[in-house]
Amino acid sequence: MTDDNELRSGEVAVPLPSATDAGVYFIGIIHTPWKVRGDCPKRGSLDGPVCSIVVDKRWHQALTDIADHPRIQVLYWMHRSRRDLVLQTPIRTGQTTGSFALRSPVRPNPIASSVVALVGVQDGTLLVRGLDCLDGTPLIDLKPDRKSSLP
Amino acid sequence: MTDDNELRSGEVAVPLPSATDAGVYFIGIIHTPWKVRGDCPKRGSLDGPVCSIVVDKRWHQALTDIADHPRIQVLYWMHRSRRDLVLQTPIRTGQTTGSFALRSPVRPNPIASSVVALVGVQDGTLLVRGLDCLDGTPLIDLKPDRKSSLP
Numbered sequence: 001m002t003d004d005n006e007l008r009s010g011e012v013a014v015p016l017p018s019a020t021d022a023g024v025y026f027i028g029i030i031h032t033p034w035k036v037r038g039d040c041p042k043r044g045s046l047d048g049p050v051c052s053i054v055v056d057k058r059w060h061q062a063l064t065d066i067a068d069h070p071r072i073q074v075l076y077w078m079h080r081s082r083r084d085l086v087l088q089t090p091i092r093t094g095q096t097t098g099s100f101a102l103r104s105p106v107r108p109n110p111i112a113s114s115v116v117a118l119v120g121v122q123d124g125t126l127l128v129r130g131l132d133c134l135d136g137t138p139l140i141d142l143k144p145d146r147k148s149s150l151p
Numbered sequence: 152m153t154d155d156n157e158l159r160s161g162e163v164a165v166p167l168p169s170a171t172d173a174g175v176y177f178i179g180i181i182h183t184p185w186k187v188r189g190d191c192p193k194r195g196s197l198d199g200p201v202c203s204i205v206v207d208k209r210w211h212q213a214l215t216d217i218a219d220h221p222r223i224q225v226l227y228w229m230h231r232s233r234r235d236l237v238l239q240t241p242i243r244t245g246q247t248t249g250s251f252a253l254r255s256p257v258r259p260n261p262i263a264s265s266v267v268a269l270v271g272v273q274d275g276t277l278l279v280r281g282l283d284c285l286d287g288t289p290l291i292d293l294k295p296d297r298k299s300s301l302p
Contacts, residue, residue, distance in 0.1 A: 014209055016176070021289065022228055023171025027259050043297075058165055059259060061237035064249030075262060077173055086212035098215030100293040108178050108210060109291045111226060113264055138172065140260045142251040146194075 010096030012087040016108075028055040028139035030076055035135050037080065042092075044132035046117050053126040053139055060124045063142075067121045071145035072128065077138045078110035115145050161247030163238040167259075179206040179290035181227055186286050188231065193243075195283035197268050204277040204290055211275045214293075218272045222296035223279065228289045229261035266296050 007013065032051045034040045041048065053074065055063060066072065085106050089096045099107050116130035126142070158164065183202045185191045192199065204225065206214060217223065236257050240247045250258050267281035277293070 012212060014212075017209070020174025021177040022175045022230070024173045024175055025168055025234075025259050026172040058168070059237060059251075061163060061165075062250040062259075063252075064238060065252040066249055069252065073264065075260070075264070079173070083176075086210060087215060098217055099213040100210075101214075101216040101220065101295060103294050103297060107292060107294075108176050108213075109226070111262065111292055113224065113226070113294075141258060141262055143254050143258075143264075144252060146254060 008089040008091070010087060010089045011085055013084040014086050016084050024077065024140055026077065026138035026140065027059050028053060030131065030133055030135075030137040030139055032131055032133055032135045032137070034133070037134060040134060041132045044114055044116070044130040046129050048129055048131070050119055050127050050129055051131045053128060053142070055124045055126070055139065057124065063121060063124065066126070066142065067118065069144040070118055072116050072118050072126070073143045073145045074114050074116055074128070074131070074139070075141035076112050076114075076133060077140050078105040078112055078133070079138055080134065081105035081107070081110040083108050083110060111140065159240040159242075161238060161240045162236055164235040165237050167235050175228065175291055177228065177289035177291065178210050179204060181282065181284060181286075181288040181290055183282055183284060183286045183288070185284070188285060191285060192283045195265055195267070195281040197280050199280055199282070201270055201278050201280055202282045204279060204293070206275045206277070206290065208275065214272060214275065217277070217293065218269065220295040221269055223267050223269050223277070224294045224296050225265050225267055225279070225282070225290070226292035227263050227284060228291050229256040229263055229284070230289055231285065232256035232258070232261040234259050234261060262291065
């Protein structure tokens, strides 16, 4: 299931491996105001709307003490993206480049990483600002943000 | 397969779901000097040793232009970690807390995210500084680092 099946100029697809190597659990669901990809902001902003991350009941205890962390790294699965492109031509730039030189959703493993501001936590639901994904996106991980010490 | 099967004081495991929801491709392998978990640094440093990330041939074209990015976000699969703990008691602190309030390898989806300095790229292999993972760790994604605009 993809939003965008047509190759643009310069784009190259490769055959995917015949099998995957490990399995991911969807551990919750992300609710945002954006129902189609074209509506999503290019990049989440702390001035953006409050979104909610609803964690499955099985994992609620894992949220213990998460409210101590004002910035959370959210990993989610971009379930609508094709996975077979090695070269891509973003509409925004028109320049063809490698998938690993882009943060596009289209990549072998469609995992996104965003850092959000935690607004509140209640009953297994996090309220956050800073996301830019589609409503209904599956959650796969939450971690305290580690401010990089890189210069 | 886990390095550490015994529960420590305060730790809580839950039953895992009966099936996974999506599949991950291992797209390469990471080579580091650390052969067992106890040898890994607590956190990678740019002053640390050069490590190599060997990308599978299938995905080589996706590395096009990656050398333009001095900082790369690396996602990898911590294949030796158990996935069923919701409360953990790190040896370092002795304090029991939620898995999502820790960056421990033990989590429902054992995906790690590190930002590294790119030293060089040749023939599908990246040389980088800043990793802290085991030798032989499977690679799942490479992205240009997005310096957070968060305050």
